[in-house]
Amino acid sequence: MKRNWLVTLLCSVLMMIGLIPMQIVEAAPPKIGTNAVGAALIDVESGRILYSQQGDVPMRIASLTKIMTAIVAIENGNLDDKVKVSKTAFGKEGSSIYLKLGEEMTLHNMLYGLMLRSGNDAATAIAEHVGGSVDGFIYMMNEKAKMLGMEHSNFNNPSGLDENGGNQSSSNDMAKLTAYALKNPTFQEIVSTKIKKVPNPNESWDYTWLNKNKMLGMFDGADGVKTGYTKLAKRCLVSSATRNGQQLAVVTLNDPNDWADHARLLEYGFEYYPLQKLVLKGDAVPGQTWVVGRTVSYPLAEGESTKITKKVAVVNPDSTAYRLGDRGVLQLYMNDRLISTTPLFEPGSTRLNQQDQSVFQFSEPYQGTWVSRYGLLLRMLLQELFSVSGAG
Structure with missing residues (x-):
């Protein structure tokens, strides 16, 4: 019993001075209910x-x-x-x-x-x-x-x-x-x-x-x-x-x-669930020469920011979209679920000034719908179609 107490005390001291990393416990929002059906x-x-x-x-x-x-x-x-x-x-x-x-x-x-x-x-x-x-x-x-x-x-x-x-x-x-x-x-x-x-x-x-x-x-x-x-x-x-x-x-x-x-x-x-900015318009993209086209905000509970990951989808250099200034799409995920996207441009691109409207974000209301699953894919396909047919 005394030994267990001493081990606990020692671990506490070591955590306080930084020799053992302290475990960060996420504080989940409390449960809430209503009188509604x-x-x-x-x-x-x-x-x-x-x-x-x-x-x-x-x-x-x-x-x-x-x-x-x-x-x-x-x-x-x-x-x-x-x-x-x-x-x-x-x-x-x-x-x-x-x-x-x-x-x-x-x-x-x-x-x-x-x-x-x-x-x-x-x-x-x-x-x-x-x-x-x-x-x-x-x-x-x-x-x-x-x-x-x-x-x-x-x-x-x-x-x-x-x-x-x-x-x-x-x-x-x-x-x-x-x-x-x-x-x-x-x-x-x-x-x-x-x-x-x-x-x-x-x-x-x-x-x-x-x-x-x-x-x-x-x-x-x-x-x-x-x-x-x-x-x-x-x-x-x-x-x-x-x-x-x-x-x-x-x-x-x-x-x-x-x-x-x-x-x-x-x-x-x-x-x-305060609204938090995940990326800011003009932010540099690590590993690329491009910048973020639009600010993306998302409501996050305490600790959820660690669950956000980012991926870059590159635009085909032969496409119409590339000739118009698009360089890629930054995809934002939480727990491996796509929650939002924002376009990527070269620094100083005139397209940056055209991206002031709120970016469409993918969330629970749109999961399983045409909008969330196929909207981005359709946009890319149309861009390739226009490129082949010579439009633009």
């Missing part, structure tokens, strides 16, 4: 899902549907177009912005009514205008879901009502969609708005819409996204917040205590 926490820039609770289980999503409705309309419609309210849209059941039959409003303004007040009349009018019909728009919604790798989602209407079987998605899928949508400046501006005044052609006073999302007023840095409720779906919520240049989003499905759960999950993400 399904939940997810995602880092918006990287797309990394930081927490998931039954994340791939399809559930009813109520008016969270309108996140998809909004981004499809923004990407496919003209925001200055006048949207006319049809008989189908007029008097639509559930939450409403009380549009009149035949009333016209710009698509941009109607999107505020859709997202701030969850107007089902606005959802129907937008769908008919952008998709040509509600069915046409539903097709566009489901195609967008496929493109984003939302493998556990199906949309049957643009509002989130339980009609036609309602809409289903998983918390992980909704996190993917939200991270994608928040990168659109128009979407981000709309969902972060607390109050909006819009011209009212029927009265002498303007429409005044207060955002139903209480997180905007109760959480520091909150900047979105959408509430939802039906009798079958129960309380659903997507929220987002930005601190120190990092934006996180939370999804909860069927959660009776959603406001509190969202605040706790957002605080958890900011504290235990």
